[in-house]
Amino acid sequence: MSVDAPTATQHAPGGASAAHQAAAKRRRRRNLLVGWSFILPNFLGFAALTLVPVIGALAISFTHWDSYSTPKWAGLDNFQRLWDDSNFWAALRNTLYYAAGHIPLTLVVALGLAVLLNQKLRGVHVLRTAFFFPYITSLVAVAVVWNMLLSPESGPVNQFLTFLGVDHPPGWTSSQDWAMPALIVTSVWRDMGYYMVLFLAGLQTVPAELYEAARMDGAGAWQRFWHVTLPGLRPTTFFVTVMITVSSFKVFDLVQVMTEGGPGRSTLVLSQLIFREGITQGRFGYASAVSLVLFLICLVITVIQFRMQRRSER
Amino acid sequence: MKLTKNLARIAPLVVAATLTATACDASGTDSTSSSDGRTVVKIALWNYKTTPEFKALIEGFEAENPGIDVQPVDILADNYPDKVTTMLAGGDTTDVLTMKNVTDYARYATRDQLLPLTEEAAGLDKASYSGLDDYDLDGKYYALPYRSDFWVLFYNKDMVGKEDLSGLTWDRYAELAKKFTKGSGSDKVYGTYLHTWRSVVQAISSAQTGGDQLGGDYSFFKDQYEMALGLQKAKATLPFSTASSNQITYDSQLTTGKAAMVPMGSWWAAALLAEKAQGKNDINWGMAPMPQVEKDGRTVTFGSPTAFAVNKKSRNADAAKKFVTWASGPQGAAAVAKIGVTPAYTSDKILDTFFSVDGMPADALSRRTMQPTTVQLEMPVSDKTSDIDQILKEEHEMVMSGEKSVDEGVKEMDKRVKDEVQ
Numbered sequence: 251m252s253v254d255a256p257t258a259t260q261h262a263p264g265g266a267s268a269a270h271q272a273a274a275k276r277r278r279r280r281n282l283l284v285g286w287s288f289i290l291p292n293f294l295g296f297a298a299l300t301l302v303p304v305i306g307a308l309a310i311s312f313t314h315w316d317s318y319s320t321p322k323w324a325g326l327d328n329f330q331r332l333w334d335d336s337n338f339w340a341a342l343r344n345t346l347y348y349a350a351g352h353i354p355l356t357l358v359v360a361l362g363l364a365v366l367l368n369q370k371l372r373g374v375h376v377l378r379t380a381f382f383f384p385y386i387t388s389l390v391a392v393a394v395v396w397n398m399l400l401s402p403e404s405g406p407v408n409q410f411l412t413f414l415g416v417d418h419p420p421g422w423t424s425s426q427d428w429a430m431p432a433l434i435v436t437s438v439w440r441d442m443g444y445y446m447v448l449f450l451a452g453l454q455t456v457p458a459e460l461y462e463a464a465r466m467d468g469a470g471a472w473q474r475f476w477h478v479t480l481p482g483l484r485p486t487t488f489f490v491t492v493m494i495t496v497s498s499f500k501v502f503d504l505v506q507v508m509t510e511g512g513p514g515r516s517t518l519v520l521s522q523l524i525f526r527e528g529i530t531q532g533r534f535g536y537a538s539a540v541s542l543v544l545f546l547i548c549l550v551i552t553v554i555q556f557r558m559q560r561r562s563e564r
Numbered sequence: 565m566k567l568t569k570n571l572a573r574i575a576p577l578v579v580a581a582t583l584t585a586t587a588c589d590a591s592g593t594d595s596t597s598s599s600d601g602r603t604v605v606k607i608a609l610w611n612y613k614t615t616p617e618f619k620a621l622i623e624g625f626e627a628e629n630p631g632i633d634v635q636p637v638d639i640l641a642d643n644y645p646d647k648v649t650t651m652l653a654g655g656d657t658t659d660v661l662t663m664k665n666v667t668d669y670a671r672y673a674t675r676d677q678l679l680p681l682t683e684e685a686a687g688l689d690k691a692s693y694s695g696l697d698d699y700d701l702d703g704k705y706y707a708l709p710y711r712s713d714f715w716v717l718f719y720n721k722d723m724v725g726k727e728d729l730s731g732l733t734w735d736r737y738a739e740l741a742k743k744f745t746k747g748s749g750s751d752k753v754y755g756t757y758l759h760t761w762r763s764v765v766q767a768i769s770s771a772q773t774g775g776d777q778l779g780g781d782y783s784f785f786k787d788q789y790e791m792a793l794g795l796q797k798a799k800a801t802l803p804f805s806t807a808s809s810n811q812i813t814y815d816s817q818l819t820t821g822k823a824a825m826v827p828m829g830s831w832w833a834a835a836l837l838a839e840k841a842q843g844k845n846d847i848n849w850g851m852a853p854m855p856q857v858e859k860d861g862r863t864v865t866f867g868s869p870t871a872f873a874v875n876k877k878s879r880n881a882d883a884a885k886k887f888v889t890w891a892s893g894p895q896g897a898a899a900v901a902k903i904g905v906t907p908a909y910t911s912d913k914i915l916d917t918f919f920s921v922d923g924m925p926a927d928a929l930s931r932r933t934m935q936p937t938t939v940q941l942e943m944p945v946s947d948k949t950s951d952i953d954q955i956l957k958e959e960h961e962m963v964m965s966g967e968k969s970v971d972e973g974v975k976e977m978d979k980r981v982k983d984e985v986q
Contacts, residue, residue, distance in 0.1 A: 317653040318675045336984060394811075402805045424805035424965040513961040529646055531950060532671065
């Protein structure tokens with residue numbers, strides 16, 4: 251059935267606009283329905299797997315619950331405990347440390363790679379694939395390889411440092427000072443390819459005429475990058491920054507496989523504390539309280555980023 | 565309106581497919597009997613292929629109980645405790661659960677996730693069982709041990725030569741470790757290997773000095789730490805940092821001839837025998853009693869039993885109980901002793917079976933090793949055990965990797981256990 255087919259009422263004087271309005275209204279309603287039908291499956295998934303658990307975690311955080319017996323109302327006990335728990339502060343400190351290293355380094359390295367591999371170089375496709383490869387490699391394999399590279403005695407990294415004349419190269423994952431830098435370097439290496447691809451896509455959207463104009467005005471390579479590339483990449487940079495930030499605060503897998511939070515608790519992160527308290531110790535109330543804090547941190551940082559983005563657009 | 569028509573056509577198909585899938589799934593999980601009508605008992609265990617005792621027990625039990633089909637639910641050993649905890653939290657119905665350690669057992673039992681086995685335990689001859697008392701929770705039992713391991717000193721006979729390893733003190737052990745250390749670079753052979761687990765230092769120390777690992781005062785660890793760090797400083801053992809970074813396995817250290825002596829649990833004997841039978845190693849090994857703090861003729865070591873429990877949500881509880889009782893009894897003991905595993909139930913006959921296993925070192929020292937004077941539980945059971953275990957593990961890593969001195973580490977253990985747990 252076609253909505254644009256002429257009807258008898260359209261020929262009647264004075265009735266034309268009313269009929270048009272009714273048809274438009276029908277069209278709008280149908281469009282709305284179709285739109286919802288597209289969103290609905292995704293929204294149902296989001297509701298079932300994210301929204302409901304988040305609300306559930308909020309409720310559980312006010313209880314003492316071992317996942318098996320009936321939850322007992324705890325009031326603010328779990329949040330009180332957060333305040334007194336040195337593990338929580340250690341995990342929060344370590345998570346912030348990881349994020350402070352991982353976010354800027356990944357951004358800079360991924361952007362640098364994207365700009366480099368956006369040139370017309372020979373073998374550029376092979377290079378792009380090579381840099382993307384770590385991202386699709388099994389995380390356990392990545393962790394094992396990096397543990398071998400960073401092995402205190404036999405690892406090539408320390409052998410190279412010894413060759414350069416460093417007397418006591420770090421123990422890396424077994425040193426409380428160096429374990430976190432080792433994790434940051436490994437994660438930057440793994441993630442850079444993925445964000446590089448996003449930046450590469452962003453670079454395609456920067457109009458070539460702008461570069462030509464800048465060149466005509468006598469702008470050098472650095473000036474072109476600063477005044478043309480970076481502003482042109484602003485939406486991509488914003489998106490990438492939000493993604494890296496959220497993934498940094500949620501980091502779990504790499505830490506779990508490479509250091510298990512050690513040595514001591516020097517690499518214990520919030521997600522690991524949640525896993526340990528909830529799954530291992532069966533304190534789901536407390537784990538939910540920690541997860542709520544993590545959620546709030548991610549929310550606040552993302553809101554700040556959105557605000558800053560909006561302000562810079564004005 | 566094409567979309568609506570298409571949806572109308574597709575919807576019944578989708579519903580039908582979903583119902584079919586659900587029905588298939590339901591028939592899969594609800595199944596409590598096999599296609600040949602036997603009752604199915606599912607058992608959660610780890611590394612089925614490389615832990616031969618499970619196969620021995622399952623096959624032995626099935627041979628005597630043809631109406632029951634025992635099906636393993638294989639889980640990676642490292643993930644086992646977390647996986648079982650998650651399974652139970654999710655209402656899993658796996659009938660039998662292997663209790664890898666007593667701490668996890670206490671947690672599952674106090675959470676009311678296991679069926680009581682008090683009646684079955686009452687029927688056992690307690691004098692012949694090792695480790696049964698460890699499952700006593702206020703007079704009730706929720707698991708029965710089928711094996712009971714304790715720590716001994718494994719050694720490479722060719723590397724040790726004619727040195728006498730009977731009645732070793734820790735001082736003498738350290739001297740020998742330095743003596744057996746040879747070579748350099750990739751040819752380096754260490755006199756001993758101390759695995760990265762905290763028990764290697766802390767549980768030994770606790771068992772032999774009477775120190776309480778839950779007490780909050782850990783000064784009794786100091787001597788053992790000094791000894792272990794001394795060996796590391798003398799380069800007579802692979803450094804802790806290297807072992808933990810490279811995730812070194814203790815098995816590789818002995819079987820590739822990298823270390824002459826390795827303190828380890830008696831469970832390793834069965835694995836070494838199995839590897840030898842498969843041609844994976846050709847090491848000439850033996851067992852000696854654990855070195856002691858003092859030479860007073862007593863052998864004090866630590867250990868832990870391994871048990872089977874029945875899931876409270878089991879659908880075949882009777883058959884599951886039957887399996888657990890059989891495995892922990894004389895027949896189960898004979899089945900595991902036959903492959904070199906130390907059963908919880910022992911008798912002279914069972915010991916003879918154990919030492920007659922092909923490849924098992926049956927020399928006088930090895931035989932004496934299997935009869936220690938006292939076996940302390942690796943870690944006392946309490947609701948605080950797992951929190952304290954975590955703190956002690958973290959501080960152990962700091963001390964062994966040289967990040968903290970022994971005094972600093974012990975002080976931190978005292979402080980953290982008092983502040984965070986007690």
